[in-house]
Each structure stands twice: as structure tokens, then as C-alpha cells.
Amino acid sequence: MKLTLRIWRQKSPNDQGRLVSHQLDDVSEHMSFLEMLDVLNEKLLAEGQEPIAFDHDCREGICGTCSMVINGVPHGPERATTTCQLHMRKFRDGQTITVEPFRAKAFPVIRDLVVDRGSFDRVIQAGGFISANTGGAPDANAIPIAKGEADVAMDAAACIGCGACVAACPNASAMLFVAAKVVHLTHLPQGQPERAARVREMVRTMDAEGFGYCSNHFECEAVCPKEISGRFISELNREFRELFWRGKS
């Protein structure tokens, strides 16, 4: 496959940045998108140019590190798939592909396609955990949890924190991420003691980090590589509303 790649190049956080076109003539359709970028980087290095910086780690769709917007869609055109699991067969020979970093005030660009998603870590630090005494691991089934509850918690826990929801949201809102983390723990007995504080602090931190406000477009759900449901946002709203009624918001 022959491809024209328009890729965002930005030297540093304060650099202006711009889209730069690169030609790649010998792309195998069996390559993943990241392997294609590896090939492009080898070519750039051979030509004595700076390679393109991009985030990647596991390359098997579970770590949430790869973060780029491909032709206007975070993680590219294939639904429920991370960029590392996206294959070049999903593109046409001769196609022009525009690759941009995730864009949000809360995700500042560090270099090229690499953004700082430390804001997500700070949201988790604010309440996305349970406090438990240390010691031996408890027996697996010592705390009975109803099947339905366990299923919801597992569905929410599938979030890998990649930030595609923020990147896709017209408002750069982090509601799907925060909702997934809140709902995951809300449906488990271990999550109950810190339930109210978790919602309050995670929402407060989310706002302080400069994420936008959800306006129910459901773009997040559409691009989520783990297909986290937008109805979890509704559940987070419900949790927040309860805080409000109890005067704890």
C-alpha cells in the first residue's frame, strides 16, 4: 500500500506545531497502525530526520497507552479497537491519513503525538481506589456479590484509561472515564465506605483539571476501545445527585 501521512509534529509543549506530510510506499496491510509508524520512523532515521514520538506499550490492546486521533477519530476507524490493534487493511491504497494527538486542555502535548495524561492519574488519586487493611489476600468468595452487580462492575472496570473519550468529546469532557471508575467501585461492597467522598472528590478533581462538561453527545461511547457504556455517565450523575440532596456535593 502507498500512503500519504499527515502527522502532527511538535517539538515541545510550547512549540506551535504543524501537520507534516510523509510518503510511505511499501506498507503491508498486515501491519498494525503502530508498526506502520515504526516503519516510517526507521525511514526518517535513515534519512537523518527526527522520528515521530508516539506513546505505546503493550501493543495488545489492554494498556491504554497508544493515543492518537486518526482521520478525526480517536483510535481510528475500527470500533472497539485500540490504535495498536488497528490494522492497515482498514485503509485504502493511496489514502491520505491525518494523525493528530488527543486534544484537550487537560492533555497537553509533550511532543508530536505524545500527550500528558497525568490528569487522569490525579482523578484516580482523588478517589478511584478503596482503602483496605493490608494482610493476607481474603478468600475469593468470602464476600458474596450478586451476578448482576458483578457484571456491571466488570463492564465498568474494563476501562483502560486511554483517554479516547476525552479526545472524542466535543467538550473534552472526562465523564465516561470518571463514570467507569466510579461505577466499577459503586457496585462492589468494597467500594461502599468511600462511596460519597469518591464521587465528590473525583468530580471536583475532574473539573479542576480543566476537562469540559458532558453535553450527552455520546461520542465517547462510540470511540471507546472497551465499549464502556454511556449509561454509566447517567449513573455517575445519579450518584452526584444523591450527594446534592444530602448536601454533600
Added chain:
Amino acid sequence: MTFLASAWRSSIGAKIVMAVTGIVLFLYAIAHMLGNLQVFIGQDAINAYGVLLRAFPPFLVVARAVLLLSVGLHIIAAIRVTLLNRAARPERYAVRKAQEASLAARTLLVSGVLIATYVVYHVMHFTTRNFATTYSELHDSAGRHDIYSMVVGSFQDPIISIAYIVAMILVAFHLSHGIGGFMQTLGWTHPRYGTRRLGLVIATIIAIGYIAVPVASLLGILELPAGAEMAAGGH
């Protein structure tokens, strides 16, 4: 009050203000539509309804206050949320492809501004009657303000009717996103039943209810009562 202040500052709190005031206006839209549809029962019904609404003045005062407050808060929350959302993405994408967001969702601000503008005109036309048309100030045989003739007579003018129909389509457009939106924001959702299509269905029903009146007036299904034209002519 501190929890109210912190709720207002919070993103979800601002959305709750948006949702609750939206519901007030949504319910008003339904009530107003049902009121309007009484023109199909006849001149007597709608004129009596007009008298009924004004029979207990405190009701009118409270209703208007609640409506004005809702409109005001809805607009303030909308401006605030929009500005904060713009700030949340300082750098735009070169290429952006919407996956799920409907046109109504993406143009909520535009439809909102147009509706607000139309409402000002509409109130000046039918409520405060600043620019009285030929049929604005008639009275029926019982001596009541003749709302029936005012409505039907006004809507016999195609320009007034078309402006009204366009505005009501915008209302439906706005509501088609808004209804699902307030249900989502207030957490009124169900794992099995979606709310997104529900908004479109309810909004369409409301639009049809409103548009029926000008359409029936234009088609002559609703006719001016005998004497109205003469009374207007002699005005």
C-alpha cells in the same frame, strides 16, 4: 447554601441546573400546546380557557416568575457551560469526524438562540400585543377577549404562520436532544431502555401539536366566526 454554591460550580451541578430548568420549559411547552389545541374544540372553549388562566392572578404571577427564572438560569448555564467547554479544548482538530452526536446535539446553542428570539416576538404578538393585528382586540358575544379570532385571524397570514411553523420545528429540534439530555443528566435512565430515541418521538409529537393550529388556519379548517371580520373591519 455552601453546597448549592459548590454544586453550581461543579460541572455536574451546572448540568443539573440546565436539566431542571429545561424540564420546566419542556412541561410548559406541553401545557401550552394542550391549551392551544382547544381552538379545535371551538371559540367558546379557548376563550373560556383564557379567562380561566387569569381567574386567579397569583397563579399567573407565580407561573410567569417560574418561567422567567427558568429561562434566565437555562441561558446563564448554557453560556457558562459553552465557555468552559470551549476552554477545555483550546486547540481544535484539523480533521474531526462525529460518530454519534446528532445535528440537533451539535447545534443546540444555535436553535436555542433562535427560539429565544422568536419567543420575544411571540410574546409581543399574542401576550403583550405590542403590534396589534386586525384580530388582536376583538371580544366574543360573552364579552371575553376573543383569543380564538386573534389566533385564527393571525395565522391566516402565511408569513406569521410560516415563521411560527419554523420556530416550532426548531423547538422540536432543540427538544429532540434536550429530552434525552435531561434524563441522562438526572440519571433517569434504565439499563434496558434507551432515552435517545424517546426525545425525538416526544419532540415530534409536540411539534405536530403546535403546527396543527397554523396549518388548520391556513387550510380553512379553522374559520373565523361570523362577524369577526366585520367587527375587525369596523375597528
